Amino acid sequence: MILKKKKIQINNKKIINYDYIINTISPDTIFQNTFGKLKFIGRDLHLIVFPSKDVFPKDIFFLYYPNSEKFTRLVEYKKFTLHKSNTSLIGMEIPSKNGRYYPLPFKFEQKKAKKYFDIMPKNFYSIGRAGTYRYEVDIDDCIYQSMLIFDEIKNNKYSGPIVGNEFK
Numbered sequence: 687m688i689l690k691k692k693k694i695q696i697n698n699k700k701i702i703n704y705d706y707i708i709n710t711i712s713p714d715t716i717f718q719n720t721f722g723k724l725k726f727i728g729r730d731l732h733l734i735v736f737p738s739k740d741v742f743p744k745d746i747f748f749l750y751y752p753n754s755e756k757f758t759r760l761v762e763y764k765k766f767t768l769h770k771s772n773t774s775l776i777g778m779e780i781p782s783k784n785g786r787y788y789p790l791p792f793k794f795e796q797k798k799a800k801k802y803f804d805i806m807p808k809n810f811y812s813i814g815r816a817g818t819y820r821y822e823v824d825i826d827d828c829i830y831q832s833m834l835i836f837d838e839i840k841n842n843k844y845s846g847p848i849v850g851n852e853f854k
């Protein structure tokens with residue numbers, strides 16, 4: 687994909703006009719890895735249904751395992767969804783190369799990501815955990831970034847592809 691002024695070429699073919707582009711996927715994909723592929727850690731997710739109404743104690747949503755276990759976290763989803771059932775689904779998260787979920791919090795990878803941000807044209811935003819290439823972008827931060835973009839568009843401003851000073 688080649689970006690030029692306010693026209694965009696998709697898949698080396700169709701050229702379309704745009705007012706704003708809001709990207710939520712990894713910036714290397716957008717620019718066909720021009721500066722190299724950005725590294726991510728993935729997760730293998732094992733799902734287990736337990737034959738009991740609750741598995742974790744009341745108000746415990748997650749359990750974290752920072753020691754030598756192969757898994758990093760267990761999640762009881764019902765605690766979030768408030769789903770009523772006599773069984774309960776637990777997710778076990780194991781770090782792996784499966785998927786591009788966790789941007790690496792290393793300066794050299796963030797510098798590589800910045801090269802992509804630097805060539806994004808005006809009115810191009812890149813948000814979310816993958817789009818910002820920042821692990822610390824959680825769901826509430828994605829919503830916050832959307833609201834910042836709304837403010838910029840409403841006020842006819844453009845501060846650059848990454849919104850939120852804490853993520854630049």
Ligand SMILES: Cc1cc2nc3c(=O)[nH]c(=O)nc-3n(C[C@H](O)[C@H](O)[C@H](O)COP(=O)(O)OP(=O)(O)OC[C@H]3O[C@@H](n4cnc5c(N)ncnc54)[C@H](O)[C@@H]3O)c2cc1C
Nearest residue numbers: 710711715729779787813814815816817823824825826828
């Ligand atoms: C295992 C795990 C646990 C997490 N736990 C929490 C938590 O407890 N609390 C919290 O706040 N945050 C959590 N997060 C982070 C949270 O999921 C992200 O911050 C949030 O989902 C990012 O939202 P997004 O819309 O930017 O991107 P995403 O939700 O990642 O959506 C991006 C979409 O783009 C699609 N996509 C990707 N590449 C392409 C492509 N080339 N073409 C077309 N589509 C594409 C993907 O399929 C996906 O649907 C967790 C993340 C992971 C991986």
